[in-house]
Amino acid sequence: MRLYVSGPVTGRPDGNRAAFEEARAALEVAGHDVFVPHDLVLESDTHETAMLICLNELTGRDFFRGQVQPRFNGVALLDWWHVSKGACVERDVAEACGIECRPLRDWL
Template identity: 35%
Template structure:
């Protein structure tokens, strides 16, 4: 299964890449294929990032939404598209501290 990773990036240190790479490692360990936008280069416009991201999402079987995803306009748009296309939605489970 191909799983697209969504979540907040804009305004976070190193665009929150560490969290995206950690999610990708978990997805890979489960035997699935991560679709990870954290591999995209710096310097593109927000419109370019969203165009690439939405294309990747359309190739996915599932979308993974980590805790805090609702604070990201991009992740909310990705969630809405996934819902519209009938893509499976996977939410990160809150882990007790």
């Protein structure tokens, strides 16, 4: 499965990179293909720019055998995702697009 990792970034030391990388490592061991926002978002990007980049990635579509389907099979939510305004938006958008959202532990 291809998973998007969502969680708090803004206001966390180093943008919470360690938590995202730990999630990536665990999910990859479980056999998933993983995307974390730090793959595309620069430290110098504003919150608004980061959201634009991430929502574009999250809502991207792939064509498979003539059908359009979401780029991601699911969203893995880090602990405390619900206190992050951006992660809440990502979850809401993913669910609106039919992408399943579950806590990280449920994907392992």
